[in-house]
Amino acid sequence: xxxxxxxxxxxxxxxxxxxxxxxxxxxxxxxxxxxxxxxxxxxxxxxxxxxxxxxxxxxxxxxxxxxxxxxxxxxxxxxxxxxxxxxxxxxxxxxxxxxxxxxxxxxxxxxxxxxxxxxxxxxxxxxxxxxxxxxxxxxxxxxxxxxxxxxxxxxxxxxxxxxxxxxxxxxxxxxxxxxxxxxxxxxxxxxxxxxxxxxxxxxxxxxxxxxxxxxxxxxxxxxxxxxxxxxxxxxxxxxxxxxxxxxxxxxxxxxxxxxxxxxxxxxxxxxxxxxxxxxxxxxxxxxxxxxxxxxxxxxxxxxx
Amino acid sequence: xxxxxxxxxxxxxxxxxxxxxxxxxxxxxxxxxxxxxxxxxxxxxxxxxxxxxxxxxxxxxxxxxxxxxxxxxxxxxxxxxxxxxxxxxxxxxxxxxxxxxxxxxxxxxxxxxxxxxxxxxxxxxxxxxxxxxxxxxxxxxxxxxxxxxxxxxxxxxxxxxxxxxxxxxxxxxxxxxxxxxxxxxxxxxxxxxxxxxxxxxxxxxxxxxxxxxxxxxxxxxxxxxxxxxxxxxxxxxxxxxxxxxxxxxxxxxxxxxxxxxxxxxxxxxxxxxxxxxxxxxxxxxxxxxxxxxxxxxxxxxxxxxxxxxxxxxxxxxxxxxxxxxxxxxxxxxxxxxxxxxxxxxxxxxxxxxxxxxxxxxxxxxxxxxxxxxxxxxxxxxxxxxxxxxxxxxxxxxxxxxxxxxxxxxxxxxxxxxxxxxxx
Numbered sequence: 001x002x003x004x005x006x007x008x009x010x011x012x013x014x015x016x017x018x019x020x021x022x023x024x025x026x027x028x029x030x031x032x033x034x035x036x037x038x039x040x041x042x043x044x045x046x047x048x049x050x051x052x053x054x055x056x057x058x059x060x061x062x063x064x065x066x067x068x069x070x071x072x073x074x075x076x077x078x079x080x081x082x083x084x085x086x087x088x089x090x091x092x093x094x095x096x097x098x099x100x101x102x103x104x105x106x107x108x109x110x111x112x113x114x115x116x117x118x119x120x121x122x123x124x125x126x127x128x129x130x131x132x133x134x135x136x137x138x139x140x141x142x143x144x145x146x147x148x149x150x151x152x153x154x155x156x157x158x159x160x161x162x163x164x165x166x167x168x169x170x171x172x173x174x175x176x177x178x179x180x181x182x183x184x185x186x187x188x189x190x191x192x193x194x195x196x197x198x199x200x201x202x203x204x205x206x207x208x209x210x211x212x213x214x215x216x217x218x219x220x221x222x223x224x225x226x227x228x229x230x231x232x233x234x235x236x237x238x239x240x241x242x243x244x245x246x247x248x249x250x251x252x253x254x255x256x257x258x259x260x261x262x263x264x265x266x267x268x269x270x271x272x273x274x275x276x277x278x279x280x281x282x283x284x285x286x287x288x289x290x291x292x293x294x295x296x297x298x299x300x301x302x303x304x
Numbered sequence: 305x306x307x308x309x310x311x312x313x314x315x316x317x318x319x320x321x322x323x324x325x326x327x328x329x330x331x332x333x334x335x336x337x338x339x340x341x342x343x344x345x346x347x348x349x350x351x352x353x354x355x356x357x358x359x360x361x362x363x364x365x366x367x368x369x370x371x372x373x374x375x376x377x378x379x380x381x382x383x384x385x386x387x388x389x390x391x392x393x394x395x396x397x398x399x400x401x402x403x404x405x406x407x408x409x410x411x412x413x414x415x416x417x418x419x420x421x422x423x424x425x426x427x428x429x430x431x432x433x434x435x436x437x438x439x440x441x442x443x444x445x446x447x448x449x450x451x452x453x454x455x456x457x458x459x460x461x462x463x464x465x466x467x468x469x470x471x472x473x474x475x476x477x478x479x480x481x482x483x484x485x486x487x488x489x490x491x492x493x494x495x496x497x498x499x500x501x502x503x504x505x506x507x508x509x510x511x512x513x514x515x516x517x518x519x520x521x522x523x524x525x526x527x528x529x530x531x532x533x534x535x536x537x538x539x540x541x542x543x544x545x546x547x548x549x550x551x552x553x554x555x556x557x558x559x560x561x562x563x564x565x566x567x568x569x570x571x572x573x574x575x576x577x578x579x580x581x582x583x584x585x586x587x588x589x590x591x592x593x594x595x596x597x598x599x600x601x602x603x604x605x606x607x608x609x610x611x612x613x614x615x616x617x618x619x620x621x622x623x624x625x626x627x628x629x630x631x632x633x634x635x636x637x638x639x640x641x642x643x644x645x646x647x648x649x650x651x652x653x654x655x656x657x658x659x660x661x662x663x664x665x666x667x668x669x670x671x672x673x674x675x676x677x678x679x680x681x682x683x684x685x686x687x688x689x690x691x692x693x694x695x696x697x698x699x700x701x702x703x704x705x706x707x708x709x710x711x712x713x714x715x716x717x718x719x720x721x722x723x724x725x726x727x
Contacts, residue, residue: 070567098382098385098389103389164579167385168385168578168579171570171575171578172575172576172578172579173575174575179666185568185571186568186571189567189568190568191567191568191569191570191571193575194575226588266578268389269388269389269395272395273395273396273399273566273569274566274567276396276566277562277565277566277567278566280562280566281559281562281563281566284555284558284559284562285559287555288552288555288556288559291548291551291552291555292552294548295548295549295551295552298544298545298548299545299548302343302540302545
């Protein structure tokens with residue numbers, strides 16, 4: 001066993017050394033590397049291979065989230081503020097069609113509140129007995145309606161880039177962590193790459209540095225994953241949304257709240273998962289201990 | 305199945321009645337209770353048990369998931385999300401299944417490495433080894449097709465890239481590709497047949513696993529010394545000795561598995577697969593699942609043409625060759641000594657091989673450019689060099705250490721040598 005362990009350790013060292021060499025030499029190689037074939041138009045990749053930096057230009061900062069770690073849980077007040085930011089700002093362009101109103105109870109709302117919230121929306125239903133489609137007030141069982149009738153309409157209204165659906169955004173984004181950080185992430189349980197990215201992007205808009213040309217209709221953001229600029233203009237500004245609970249009306253606060261809300265939208269069962277996980281862990285550790293003691297007792301009589 | 309005289313004695317009337325009609329309880333008793341195993345098996349020999357558990361976990365969770373999943377391109381993605389959001393404990397089932405695939409591969413790689421280290425593939429266990437490689441191939445096919453089912457961006461583009469490999473073969477390539485896809489591109493027919501096959505293959509794996517265990521019980525297990533069982537003192541009964549050691553190994557393995565399921569279920573996946581498949585939008589980097597990465601690195605390492613073989617076909621041949629070569633391992637290794645414990649040079653090259661495999665895996669996740677390509681080429685060279693040059697030559701020139709006369713002697717030597725008994 002000891003030998004296996006030391007073997008694994010020396011392995012990790014070897015792999016680490018190899019990776020370190022590879023990373024050190026990488027920037028020098030970049031300029032010489034030929035553009036890879038098959039890159040899609042519009043992405044930042046083709047430029048990246050030409051010698052400009054890989055995207056994103058800046059990596060997102062790691063924020064403190066209540067839902068991180070072993071005992072992670074959602075801050076309900078924060079989720080409610082995030083919902084407010086989503087409904088007042090994001091939802092003008094972004095759909096969230098996997099989330100149903102009834103699940104908003106997870107944000108701490110009562111049945112009546114959910115019903116009243118849903119009633120703010122109109123959804124299409126039908127056909128009725130006459131064969132006509134009609135609109136009615138949304139029920140808790142309905143999902144958030146989309147702001148555009150189809151992706152083509154969404155793209156046409158947004159400079160050719162359809163705004164992505166937000167239901168899974170917090171799990172569908174994440175900047176590569178690189179070696180050796182991804183190894184440490186296993187032990188720190190880092191799973192918040194999505195919210196970190198969303199927060200960084202929302203707070204990251206700035207004027208392009210001197211010498212950087214930004215295509216018309218796009219907006220410079222060094223945190224954007226695929227290019228130096230993106231089609232979405234800076235969506236949030238200080239004071240834009242009025243909070244009822246006294247939380248600061250700042251861009252940073254909005255970004256944190258909406259990122260947390262989107263994490264909830266993408267993973268509504270996160271709290272249940274972590275709570276269950278903790279009980280499973282306790283069970284497994286005790287179970288393993290008992291097996292270990294049994295095994296030791298049985299083997300004690302033998303020479304091994 | 306051990307070839308030993310059966311020690312099963314039916315005690316009740318019912319047991320005697322069954323035993324004289326279908327002696328299944330006798331077979332189970334002889335295979336998993338009284339079956340003699342070498343007394344010096346260490347924890348490297350518990351990965352087989354983990355693999356059995358993982359196969360069972362995958363089949364059970366998979367069957368339940370299939371009850372809620374719909375294999376149709378317009379609804380597949382949302383049906384998975386319905387499982388995650390609305391099905392009772394659906395999130396648990398899906399995360400168990402998705403991470404279970406990864407842990408299945410972790411266990412199989414450790415199992416294969418153990419076989420390589422202790423020379424488990426050598427005569428008379430060639431068929432046992434070959435059946436193992438067949439299981440591994442079936443696992444790769446199953447894992448690949450399973451990853452397509454959620455119909456995310458990486459599902460779609462991974463399927464496009466991997467089925468595209470087959471078009472590299474001259475004359476028949478395009479036909480094979482279209483046969484696999486059920487059309488000219490990845491689409492609804494592809495998803496449907498992948499779902500059907502993804503449901504079928506695990507049961508084929510289970511069938512080959514039975515053959516694998518049968519072959520194992522005919523030849524008996526190897527052990528860290530590589531010496532065959534000679535006397536009864538060399539062995540202990542499967543139950544309780546091996547069962548308890550296996551149970552402990554499995555239990556520790558499950559702790560790590562649970563860590564991923566409950567706390568970092570998306571760590572081993574790719575964020576892009578939470579974006580619905582879009583045939584008009586190629587992801588910036590198409591990366592296969594981590595367990596294929598070493599082979600992906602070898603595929604992309606071939607950037608040059610060799611005579612009539614262009615770089616694309618060359619890469620595909622190297623990638624498939626990297627697996628096919630495993631079938632010939634029993635005959636490539638010329639050493640008469642089985643275990644690496646007594647082969648100092650082989651031991652060194654073995655650990656280099658493992659380090660190289662991990663390095664190739666990391667390179668497979670990098671873009672194919674600059675130094676990464678050169679390192680991949682060196683890694684590929686060592687991968688094949690290990691099997692085609694080092695193994696045959698080393699067996700002829702290496703001087704092994706003194707080998708004990710029996711397993712019992714090895715165990716007693718270790719005890720008197722003052723070193724603590726490695727359990």
